[in-house]
Amino acid sequence: MLEPAEASPGTQAEQASFQGIRRICGFIAENFREDIDCVDIAVSADIHPKYAMSVFKRSTGMSLGEYVSLMRVSYAQALLMRDDASILQVAMDSGFGSVSAFNKCFRKKAGMTPSEFKREHRAAPPPLHA
Template identity: 40%
Template sequence: MQHQEFLVDPDHTTPARDSFNVGSINRVRLMRSAHVHSHVEINLIIEGQMTYLFNGRTVTLKRSDLGMFWAAIPHRVIEVEPGTRFICSDLPIEMCLAMPGCEALKTALLQGGLLVADKVHAYEQALFESWHGDLVERRETMLTVVRDELAARLRRFEIDGWRDLASDDEERRAREADPDAAEPHRDKVHRMARYIAEHATAPIAVADIAASVGLHPNYAMTLFRRTLGMTINEYVTRQRLMLAHGRLLASDGDIAAIAFEAGFGSLSRFYEAFRERYGCTPRDMRRSFRETRAAAAV
């Protein structure tokens, strides 16, 4: 496999928040740093296999896997088998949550799962390629058709069942199968990321995070940034934004309460970070989501 030291993808772009895209077949590339965007990302692996660092866990998608996750959770492709190709689709989280049914699937996504379908059908590649061609035309009628067909595919995903590769059980199985897979320095960074994910709603400092893996804070910060391409504090903020984003769309809760429950110490800091990440206020995002959901119900 290719490792992060030998290949990076400087051209990996973040899709616009409201963009709906089904990609063509592309070669999978390693990512320079952890990546977040406001979509449900759906990956159909055509050839080979790829490994994500996903919220502090390493998870691998293999040939014919159909995987999906909420991309507001920090993720990074860290290993790629040569020749790996996939179809990557980006579905705005608002559009996903507005689709009828699939409530258990939506909950699993918002809770941070990386879900892989138990059943993948022979027609999947042709179906995704058809959606790609339809969306390239950018006709409103076809966008509606693709959205409805994708909603039906997600309902089948829920009915057929899935495995959550980001669950404790799956991680334990992976470690038992290959106990020497994690490099020592990378394993410490993964454990720090896990610690952040598990404690983001509480007041945590860099010293706490470093102590969780027995490192000096200065070395922990250097190691973390070198491995993930962002600082520890940036990662903490992204975790808290992910939690707030999910609660904002999934509930009618008070925005200030949501900010504090997600771990932000001040409302002004929450609004600043939210606007910087999503380009709008929390209130505007909630209103946009409700309008999208109402339109989908017509």
């Protein structure tokens, strides 16, 4: 195994890309519920927005926007499993600007509407004690 001082320039570039992706993912994980874009994300990793988009797509196979949407839908799915969750409140709490944007993105990522998901995945009632 190469020590950092012995690493080749290609390896150093890969390490820098990996660190950038870690910072990008961390920023998205902490801020996906806010109105963020690729510039906000790139600034958080201290890299140029075009480079951030390129290195992220090359490393993950998805765009920054797709990843943010995936995080939002995953969070929304968890919220929808609660009995008291309204579709409007889940949409807003998950970072979507409107219910229509939420419905469109949710259907694309989950293959069903939020209402269908809620019906299918509603938490089971607690068992009755004899």
